Amino acid sequence: MEGLKAEGMESQNQLPQSKHQGKGTTFLKTCFNGINALSGVGILSLPYALSQGGWLSLILLLLVAILCWYTGLLLQRCMDTNPVIKTYPDIGEVAFGYKGRAMISIFMYLELYLVAVEFLILEGDNLEKLFPNMAFKISGIKVAGKKGFVLLTALVILPTTWLKSLGMLAYFSAGGVLASVVVAGCVFWAGAIDGVGFHEGDMLLNLGGLPTAISLFAFCYCGHAVFPTLCNSMKDRSHFSKVLLVCFISSTISYGSVGILGYLMYGQHLKSQVTLNLPIRKISTKIAIYTTLILPLTKYAVIITPVATAIEDTFSIGNSRFATSVLIRTGLVISTASVACTVPFFGYVMAFIGAFTGVALSMLLPCLCYLKMNKTARSFGLELIIIVGILVTGAFIGVLGTYISLKQIVNHL
Template sequence: MMSGTKMDEDLGPDRGDDHFHTEDEENQAHRGCEQYETDSESDIIRVPTPNLSQNSIDINTNAWPQSYRQSIDMYTSVTPPSFVFLRASSITSNFSILDKRHSISSDSDSSSTRLLISQNWLDKELPPSPSQAAKLYSSYVSKCSSLNELPPPQERCCSFSQAVINGINVLCGIGLLTTPYAIREGGWLSLILLALFGVICCYTGILLKRCLESCPGLRTYPDIGQAAFGSAGRFFLSIILYLELYAACVEFLTMMSDNLASAFPNTHMTFAGIHLDCHQIFAITSTLVILPTVWLQNLSLLSYLSVGGVVASILVALCLLWVGVVNQVGFHHKGSALHLADISVTIGIYGFGFAGHSVFPNIYTSMREPSQFSAVLITSITFCFFIYTGVAVCGFMMFGDSTHSQFTLNMPKQFVASKISVWTTVVIPMTKYALTMTPVALSLEELFPDAWMGSHLVSIFVRTLLVLSTLVVAMNFPYFGSVMALIGSFVAMLVAVVFPCMCYLKLHRGRLTKLQIATCIMIISVGAVCSIIGTYSAISRIAEQIVE
């Protein structure tokens, strides 16, 4: 914890003497949890709910969603995949790993923070002991066969470099393609906003880390939401997170259809009297290709391949530079300094580019050295900032005011580098779609009656409907840049800017300095204003594009 606190110390002026203050916070949290310890797991604890310390966990592990942690852990896997399809017999190993994971608390004294709660913990909404959590999870998984397709919860197995790769893979995705378009909409000075959002999202990511450390037992973003605001906070935050994942799947289909249509612009057909243009044909084709991947019972291979997203991002950026320098397209366009009228679109796009907070807690809990998480966050966001800036500057200087929402659509088709970049943007979403949709599907399957949860046919039916629904949305709203601005303004601002500060203020109430409180309030205000303005602007633009 000492090194993690030191890293936090370097990240803000308010951390001056907080090295020792943070230790006090952790000790207070540990003492709050220790009041529920007993000498034996068989002992019965009867602690009235009103006497709960504000530093203790008040997490009902039976609350929806149960599948969030394992499904999001797929994004933090950089180890070689298992090619064995998971069966019911593999559940036992899942339980043992889950029990180990729950038994981990702090590096200094894990035994002092174990919670040994009696069997009536559900009635009192107290956290279960590690063994009881494993039994509860065992009972749940035995009902829901869909969880068998997921790997067991990640142990603390990721090194610093692996965690950095996971962080970059989460952050640097489809948002990279839109950064030149963001400069076109907001002007050159909008790059200041890119840096500002990078700093804010790095700080709020560290706030999530402090929330996780406030008391053992918190593992995911929904856990933090419930600890701060009860079941309502968990439910609302989970809905927002799943909405973000669903919208990303819609963008995957739009991106694939746009790039395929640019490669084969003359494609069209008429079926049953219905004329389909190239965008519609390739949206349907992409959906048919992707659909079998969401039926897979083991997504480990796709998880392994999706890590190639880091390589893909670098490859696409190098292809852009190659076209500009080697193929002599040149960097001739200048543009204007600032477009205030369209700056709100730029805000949404930049916000989307740094919104990886739904996965940050999973990366933290997967690290061998959690104290290095702050350094991981700084490294990942710094890398993304430079690659975003480089692509934005090169792309806009190459294509100017004609820049499309995806710069791959502007690249001359006759060059090999252009073809590589186009096909890269087509192939990568095929590996990421299933991983992105699976958490949404599992959350819905949890709501079904117990009799349905063991049916793989029901799972296939749900996932098929979800995939087809994203196709319908993508075909009716094929506006990649505007939809991304809407996601960034409405969803990403809440997840990455507003909620981390709100949860931090609530979980550390009474233990923060005035400067820390003022900083959080200022960030919440900035996020709320940007969210309102950006959402209104994005919806207005989408409405105009529909009319056109």
């Protein structure tokens, strides 16, 4: 099993390198892919996160953004130390050998897989709000509510997973970025024009809800599993630090704006997705929900591609490579749909992803790998203090957030 994983993870090494002239994605396309990986599903739960932690939790949102941006830079520095490094698992292997590769790979693929599951849960929730009495028949079996919509969504997004080019996927990513902007605009319209108002959200701090809030914040910035792939796909990898800056600033502005608006509108009455609170008969609500329904179409393929390419490199045989690729990617879609139907708790699953895999990949592992690969960084100084601070903070968030989110999931099964 371990050998199988090791071989599969090498597949991403086939992505274009910056030294190859005329190959790879442009700066703009990489920005779209990066913003799309960071911003999207998380934006819907930011108001809910604020309702859990209170206004002062916005400070934690900014702190998490800064820490994750910095660890993204650490990953790039790790890649720059060795031209052989092309993926996140490669970084782990150079730093800690095969055990490092295996650990990073387990967290990375689990995170990407669970994020794909979240996309399908989101679709089921929002479609059920629009069409509460809809039911489908599949092979003579009646499927109603969220489960039916999850399965329908899986069928719609399936063809997008067959695309392999990140340059091609960038066009879907541009649509995803636009969708996030539209959702933010609709939330503001509902509050300012459609009569909802901005009269709620009066809690300054809720210590009991902070673990959930910060776990959701961590989820919003857990794009590190994709960063090495995006960096290696660029025509000029030296510009990736600028890509990271653009991605984190853009995402933080969108997250903060929607979080503040939603919390002012609904306060402690917020559901796991702000679209589920909006008045259904208003045109702004329908636009917001329909736009939200586009997000999985634009993001699912970008998120699931690293998982699919790792698996298909192991199982592709000769001229049947394309057919095998389609079969593997179809299997991934089916399995994520099955999980989404079994555990349809959007907020709790998101908090678990953020606290467990998100913290590990976005805070802990980049710091540990960087310290191992860079002897200078282990010398006492400001850099070491910052990295140790991130490790301590990440460990605390991870342990507490994982425990609470798992407890919530189990209690609702």
